[in-house]
Amino acid sequence: MCGIIGYIGGKPAQGILLEGLRRLEYRGYDSAGLCILDKGRFQLRKKKGRIEELAAALRKEPAGGLCGIGHTRWATHGAPTDANAHPHTDQSGKLSLVHNGVIENYTQLKERLAAAGHTFTSQTDTEVLAHLVGAHYEQAGNDLVEAVRRALKEVIGTYGIAVMHTDHPGLIIGARRGSPLLVGLGRDENFLASDVSAIVAHTRRVVYLNDFEIVTLTRDDFQVTTLEAAAVSPQIKEVEFKAEDVERGAFPHFMLKEIFEQPRTVENALRGRINHDEATARLGGLNLNAGELRAVDRIIFVACGSALHAGMVGEYLMEDLGRVPTEWEYASEFRYRNAPVEKHTLVFAVSQSGETIDTLAAIRESKRRGHRTLGIVNVVGSTIAREVDGGIYMHAGPEIGVAASKTFVSQLTIMSLLAVLMGRMRHLAATRGAEILRELEAMPSKLERVLAENDNILAIAKKYCDARSALFLGRQYNYPIALEGALKLKEISYVHAEGYPAAEMKHGPIALVDPKTPSVFICPKDGVYDKVMANIEEVKARKGPVIAIATEGDAEIARKADDVIYVPDTVDCLTPLLTVVPVQLLAYHIAVLRGCDVDKPRNLAKSVTVE
Ligand code: AGP
Numbered sequence: 001m002c003g004i005i006g007y008i009g010g011k012p013a014q015g016i017l018l019e020g021l022r023r024l025e026y027r028g029y030d031s032a033g034l035c036i037l038d039k040g041r042f043q044l045r046k047k048k049g050r051i052e053e054l055a056a057a058l059r060k061e062p063a064g065g066l067c068g069i070g071h072t073r074w075a076t077h078g079a080p081t082d083a084n085a086h087p088h089t090d091q092s093g094k095l096s097l098v099h100n101g102v103i104e105n106y107t108q109l110k111e112r113l114a115a116a117g118h119t120f121t122s123q124t125d126t127e128v129l130a131h132l133v134g135a136h137y138e139q140a141g142n143d144l145v146e147a148v149r150r151a152l153k154e155v156i157g158t159y160g161i162a163v164m165h166t167d168h169p170g171l172i173i174g175a176r177r178g179s180p181l182l183v184g185l186g187r188d189e190n191f192l193a194s195d196v197s198a199i200v201a202h203t204r205r206v207v208y209l210n211d212f213e214i215v216t217l218t219r220d221d222f223q224v225t226t227l228e229a230a231a232v233s234p235q236i237k238e239v240e241f242k243a244e245d246v247e248r249g250a251f252p253h254f255m256l257k258e259i260f261e262q263p264r265t266v267e268n269a270l271r272g273r274i275n276h277d278e279a280t281a282r283l284g285g286l287n288l289n290a291g292e293l294r295a296v297d298r299i300i301f302v303a304c305g306s307a308l309h310a311g312m313v314g315e316y317l318m319e320d321l322g323r324v325p326t327e328w329e330y331a332s333e334f335r336y337r338n339a340p341v342e343k344h345t346l347v348f349a350v351s352q353s354g355e356t357i358d359t360l361a362a363i364r365e366s367k368r369r370g371h372r373t374l375g376i377v378n379v380v381g382s383t384i385a386r387e388v389d390g391g392i393y394m395h396a397g398p399e400i401g402v403a404a405s406k407t408f409v410s411q412l413t414i415m416s417l418l419a420v421l422m423g424r425m426r427h428l429a430a431t432r433g434a435e436i437l438r439e440l441e442a443m444p445s446k447l448e449r450v451l452a453e454n455d456n457i458l459a460i461a462k463k464y465c466d467a468r469s470a471l472f473l474g475r476q477y478n479y480p481i482a483l484e485g486a487l488k489l490k491e492i493s494y495v496h497a498e499g500y501p502a503a504e505m506k507h508g509p510i511a512l513v514d515p516k517t518p519s520v521f522i523c524p525k526d527g528v529y530d531k532v533m534a535n536i537e538e539v540k541a542r543k544g545p546v547i548a549i550a551t552e553g554d555a556e557i558a559r560k561a562d563d564v565i566y567v568p569d570t571v572d573c574l575t576p577l578l579t580v581v582p583v584q585l586l587a588y589h590i591a592v593l594r595g596c597d598v599d600k601p602r603n604l605a606k607s608v609t610v611e
Contacts, residue, residue, distance in 0.1 A: 002086070002100040003072040004181065005198045006162040006172045009189020009219045013068035014058060020191075020198035021051050021070045023246055026254075026400050026599065026606045030080030032072040034058075035087040035096040037169055038065030042096055046085035050600075066219075067170055069162040069192070071098035074605040077106070078123030088127040090134025091118045094166040095144075097133065099126040100194055101158035101179040102611075109154065129155065133163060145216055148173050149227055152214075158357070162192050175214040175227075180355055180383060183207040183215055183222055185236065190217050195379065196239050197246040197398050204239040208381035240380060245397045253598045255401030255492070259584050260451055263444035265406040266577070268395040269413040270440060279433035280424040281417035286374060287390030294425050295344045299324050302331040302362040303350035304608065306404035306487060310376075310411035311350050312480035313576050317415050320573055321436070322422030332358040332611075335365045349375045349391075352399060352407035353607035354382025361611070363387060376414050378407050392418070401599045402606050403492050405584050408484065409447075412577050416440055419573075439571050443578075446568040449552075450581040453565055457582055460547060460563045461589030464518045470495060471512060471544075472583065473502040474522035475532055481522050481576050485583030492601050493591035502535040513544035520586070521561070522579045525551040526572040536560050549582045 003024025007013045017034045025032075032054040033046025043063035047053040051072060071086035078084035086098040103109070106125035109132055114120070118131045133151040140146035144165050152159070158178030164171070174181050174192045184191030184199040184206050191199040192215070196206060209215060212227045224232040251257035275282045286293070299318055301311030311328040318326035329337070331349070335358065347366040351359045354377040363373045363384060375384050375391030378399065385391060396410040416436065424433050464470070470489055474482035483499035490497050500509050502521065513519065519539045523532035533556070536546055540560060548561035551569050558564050565586075567578040591598045 002074055002194070003198065004069070004098050004100050004160055004162055004192065004194045006069045006174065006192030006217065007189070008067045008170060008172050008217055009186060010066060011189065013065055014063050016202070017068050017070035018051070018055055018058065019201070020193065021054070021072050023197045024072050024194060025051050026402055029600050030073045030075045031082070031085035032070070033085040033087055034063065034068055034070035035164065036063040036065035036068030037164055037166060038063065040166055040169065042089070042093070042166060044087060044089070044096065046082060046087065048080050048082050048085060067164065067172065069096065069098050069164055069172065077102075077125045084122045084124050086126055088122065088124065088130040090130045092134055095130060095134045095137065095163065097126065097130040097161055097163045099129055100160040101177070103129055103155055103159065104157035105155065129159070129161070137165070142167060144168050144171065144173055145214065148175060148214060149229065152177070152227060160194060170218055172217045173214065174209065174217060176209045177211045178357070178383070181209045182381070183209065183217065183234070185222070189219055190222055192217060197400070200239055200241065200246060201243040205236055206239055207234040207236055208386075210386070237381065240395070241397045246400060253401065253588070253592075255403055255405060255588055255598050258399055258401050258406040259581065259588065262406050262409045262581065263447040265396045265410050266413050266440070266443045266447065268397070269410045270417070271395070273417055274437050274441065276434070276437065278424070279430040279437060281421040283392055283417060283421055285390055285392050288372075290425065293422060296324055296346050296422070297342045298345040299326040299348060300334070300341075300345060301326070301328040301348045301350055302334045302359055303328070304331050304356050304358055306408045306484060307350040307352060307359070307411060309480045309484040309487070310408055310415065311348070312483070313412055313477060314350070314415040314419070316477050317419035317573055318422065321419035321428055323426045323428075324422055329362070331356070331362040335362045341369065341371065345371050347371050347373045349373065349377070349384050349388060350411055351375065351384050352378040352394065352396070352404060352411070354379045354384040355607045356384075357608065357611050360384050360387070376411055378410065402601055402604050403488055403598070408580060409577055413440065413443070416574060436571060436573065439574050442570075443574065446570065446578060447581065450567050450578055453582065454585055457565055457585040458589045460565070461586055461593055463563070464545070464547070465590045465593035467495060467516060467518055469512065469517050470497040471505070471509060471517065471519040472497060472499040472522070473505060473519060473532075473535060475502045475528040477526070477572060477576050478522040478524065478579055481579050481583065482520070484580055485520055485522070485587065488584055488587035489590065491604060492587055492598050493594050493596050494602070495590065502532050505535060506538065510538065510542065513539050513542045515543045515545065518545045518547055520547045520549070520583065522549045522583075523557065524549070524567065524575045524579060525554060525569065526575055533557070533560065547586070549579050
């Protein structure tokens with residue numbers, strides 16, 4: 001996934017574009033560039049590496065002008081190099097373009113353009129698109145919008161683009177299909193961006209473009225049309241969050257800030273959604289009445305990565321509390337499976353970004369089969385949020401750290417509400433429903449107590465930061481937390497880790513146990529505690545160091561484990577909300593101790609919008 005920004009107004013574009021790119025860097029950080037139109041000429045600067053490389057180049061050679069486009073890249077076609085960095089220009093050098101997405105038929109287009117005399121300086125699909133628009137430009141009578149329209153009709157694949165031409169100072173064209181793009185409406189200035197975080201410091205009035213829409217942007221106006229040139233009446237929306245929500249504040253990393261935000265995150269997910277009188281939840285966005293909810297005969301959670309792990313917890317919740325047959329599926333697998341599915345199946349997409357292409361494709365496949373699709377999504381106006389039949393917004397605010405943290409806890413909170421809602425229509429007694437809702441409302445203060453363990457967790461991280469591998473083990477509700485802990489450690493510290501159901505260890509993974517390989521056991525005082533304790537013994541018998549995540553007051557665990565991180569007691573089904581925080585902090589501290597870039601880990605991007 002890449003980040004795009006465009007500015008047109010009365011202020012120097014360079015600073016605005018650079019700051020916007022910094023806010024978008026979490027979307028991709030292999031290279032960055034900008035192009036500003038100044039006195040009829042392009043000022044084009046682009047550099048391999050982080051935004052700071054580009055900033056250094058601009059300090060040496062500033063780019064003047066009031067209209068420009070910028071891009072931060074997560075490489076798909078072509079290695080991260082200066083030449084492959086966006087923006088790209090066309091054959092004439094008078095058209096400049098940035099792109100987020102994948103042009104699937106770029107090879108054929110490139111061959112045709114090369115045969116017509118075009119020469120290319122990069123390996124990217126984006127440069128081909130720039131040349132294609134340029135090739136249409138003259139045939140379209142130098143009408144830039146028409147040239148973009150004609151070129152995009154030839155494209156197979158996904159795009160979010162911004163285009164400028166030296167013949168049209170004060171004009172930026174944007175278009176999208178499958179990659180997010182929005183218009184920011186300022187006072188005597190307008191913006192284009194991949195997501196709101198890039199421009200929220202300037203305006204909170206936005207228009208989310210839909211697929212196959214094109215926007216013509218000037219400093220004081222904008223028009224939206226379809227690819228077929230039909231006029232579109234855009235909906236202007238007010239953004240929920242503020243500029244400081246995308247600031248790091250006093251924290252050294254966004255990820256640590258977002259881990260410490262989790263008490264507020266749970267409050268935001270619960271707000272207005274608890275019906276105490278009836279001991280149930282209120283989730284109006286599902287767009288399903290009681291009869292339809294009662295008729296649901298299966299739920300399938302489709303997601304990727306951490307969101308999938310949340311869906312795995314959702315499976316336990318939905319079956320335990322909701323009494324609804326439930327399964328989870330890797331979205332990338334589900335979209336190709338040919339599973340027979342019942343009539344009243346709900347397919348739930350879980351996605352913080354709402355742009356993950358595999359999850360989006362799973363939803364589209366489900367809709368094609370006539371299933372009702374719902375979403376648990378964080379980014380308002382995202383593609384998945386707009387394509388599902390209903391859903392529940394997470395209201396977690398922007399998550400800048402590439403590794404999911406607060407959005408995972410938000411998803412767990414929402415799934416707990418959903419399970420109570422479904423359960424109270426079936427077998428869940430009011431007393432039990434009330435107990436779970438009370439415990440949910442107590443979660444923010446309980447999370448504060450877990451966060452207070454931060455120094456203890458840092459001390460443990462120091463003991464194990466040189467480990468070359470780690471095992472994460474849990475049962476039932478906490479098996480997905482074992483997987484999440486392993487993913488967190490892998491993705492931000494690059495240490496190999498495996499998550500397993502604790503009992504499964506004996507079927508192979510226990511061979512990995514040795515004095516240098518820590519095993520993290522998630523073993524709150526729940527219904528499977530004794531079984532997990534037995535698994536701990538098995539590891540200790542083979543001299544494996546054990547880090548235990550346990551319930552406050554459990555003295556026995558301290559006699560068995562080498563290190564213990566305590567979390568407050570709660571009902572079994574809500575333990576993941578608490579046990580995930582220690583594995584988040586353990587991974588965070590180990591990554592920092594290993595000198596890793598916690599917020600922008602190598603090879604990753606915040607949302608994977610390519611297959
Ligand atoms: C988790 O830390 C990663 N950031 C990644 O696995 C992420 O959860 C996954 O790509 C799904 O993203 P989404 O929630 O935006 O769909």
